[in-house]
Amino acid sequence: MTTVGMLLFDGAEELDFVGPWEVLTASSMLRELDGAPADTVVTIAQALDPINCAKGLRVLPDHTLTDHPALDVVLVPGGEGTRTEMNNTTILEWLAKVDETTTWTTSVCTGSLIVHQSGVGKGKRLATHWVAEDSLESLGDVEVVRDMRWVVDGKVVSSQGVSAGIDMALWIVGQLYGPDHARKTQHYIQYDPAPPYQAAI
Amino acid sequence: MTTVGMLLFDGAEELDFVGPWEVLTASSMLRELDGAPADTVVTIAQALDPINCAKGLRVLPDHTLTDHPALDVVLVPGGEGTRTEMNNTTILEWLAKVDETTTWTTSVCTGSLIVHQSGVGKGKRLATHWVAEDSLESLGDVEVVRDMRWVVDGKVVSSQGVSAGIDMALWIVGQLYGPDHARKTQHYIQYDPAPPYQAAI
Numbered sequence: 533m534t535t536v537g538m539l540l541f542d543g544a545e546e547l548d549f550v551g552p553w554e555v556l557t558a559s560s561m562l563r564e565l566d567g568a569p570a571d572t573v574v575t576i577a578q579a580l581d582p583i584n585c586a587k588g589l590r591v592l593p594d595h596t597l598t599d600h601p602a603l604d605v606v607l608v609p610g611g612e613g614t615r616t617e618m619n620n621t622t623i624l625e626w627l628a629k630v631d632e633t634t635t636w637t638t639s640v641c642t643g644s645l646i647v648h649q650s651g652v653g654k655g656k657r658l659a660t661h662w663v664a665e666d667s668l669e670s671l672g673d674v675e676v677v678r679d680m681r682w683v684v685d686g687k688v689v690s691s692q693g694v695s696a697g698i699d700m701a702l703w704i705v706g707q708l709y710g711p712d713h714a715r716k717t718q719h720y721i722q723y724d725p726a727p728p729y730q731a732a733i
Numbered sequence: 734m735t736t737v738g739m740l741l742f743d744g745a746e747e748l749d750f751v752g753p754w755e756v757l758t759a760s761s762m763l764r765e766l767d768g769a770p771a772d773t774v775v776t777i778a779q780a781l782d783p784i785n786c787a788k789g790l791r792v793l794p795d796h797t798l799t800d801h802p803a804l805d806v807v808l809v810p811g812g813e814g815t816r817t818e819m820n821n822t823t824i825l826e827w828l829a830k831v832d833e834t835t836t837w838t839t840s841v842c843t844g845s846l847i848v849h850q851s852g853v854g855k856g857k858r859l860a861t862h863w864v865a866e867d868s869l870e871s872l873g874d875v876e877v878v879r880d881m882r883w884v885v886d887g888k889v890v891s892s893q894g895v896s897a898g899i900d901m902a903l904w905i906v907g908q909l910y911g912p913d914h915a916r917k918t919q920h921y922i923q924y925d926p927a928p929p930y931q932a933a934i
Binding site: 547588590594681699726729 | 746747748751752754758759774776783788789790791792793795842862863882893894895896897899900903904907912916919921923924925926927929930
């Protein structure tokens with residue numbers, strides 16, 4: 533059984549956390565149907581007030597920073613709100629503490645700026661949204677990987693922007709429960725991407 | 734300027750609506766940066782109470798069925814909750830009425846069962862999640878398209894399961910604002926899918 537916590541804050545980008553949320557909860561549901569114990573996937577924020585996401589969706593957190601189950605996997609989304617949260621010492625100290633006992637510490641998009649600032653991402657190879665690669669590099673003590681959809685450095689896994697969290701989360705599911713189960717999860721969320729307008733005509 | 738309403742109900746599948754939400758709000762933000770008026774993208778539910786989504790995320794609706802802006806685009810997500818909502822006459826009558834003045838009436842996953850039951854999808858070619866194709870067909874007066882990621886029949890657009898809504902929403906953005914802008918939106922959400930474990934080894 534795996535416990536996953538997703539950090540929320542005002543200005544968190546919606547798909548950054550809902551993509552991985554869908555992957556990890558679908559994985560859990562499928563395992564439960566096979567008789568395995570369910571995983572726990574929860575949202576965590578500094579307070580229980582509704583979160584105003586970057587693009588306006590309003591989400592209720594399940595837990596506060598000081599009252600949540602022990603996490604095997606923590607996920608830090610990106611979004612406009614990271615500009616504030618990367619300097620929020622309460623969040624940064626929380627993440628550094630949580631990281632001490634996680635199996636995987638992960639981020640999507642500009643969430644890697646928070647991971648870096650917490651100390652967890654210092655000296656690591658990290659990915660981020662393409663608009664933020666220079667900003668991340670300017671923080672120093674980091675190798676920004678600009679050409680990979682997600683990057684694994686020890687137990688720190690960071691993905692590129694927004695939708696990349698879906699691929700990263702599927703990879704994590706495969707690490708936890710094997711490639712076959714990850715593919716089953718992919719099939720359940722019918723993830724056979726077919727972006728339109730791929731030809732310039 | 735386009736107004737988009739996403740129907741929410743208990744048991745709505747998270748990624749079904751958050752994928753298109755991200756696409757449509759990102760499109761609006763990018764247009765605004767170019768000096769165009771912002772679109773309006775809102776969530777709509779029968780009541781303003783928190784929605785308990787299919788996989789446990791809790792979301793606050795913006796509007797009720799009787800108090801929302803006129804919609805150019807309506808989106809009906811799928812999820813476990815469609816089993817109930819496909820027989821909810823309040824929802825069905827609302828959707829039929831909204832459809833009278835939309836440019837596009839859309840669904841993701843098992844949302845097409847609601848679209849069908851409302852009358853809007855009767856006699857149409859519709860897509861749905863692979864687990865629900867037989868169920869949709871058994872409703873009668875519908876041609877279930879089993880091999881396309883999304884299906885356009887007049888102004889009714891329906892996609893396959895969960896993640897397919899992202900592709901469908903990008904297609905809608907291209908119809909509204911042109912392929913170039915759709916590709917710009919795709920680039921912003923960094924949608925260059927790279928699902929892991931594609932080789933059986």
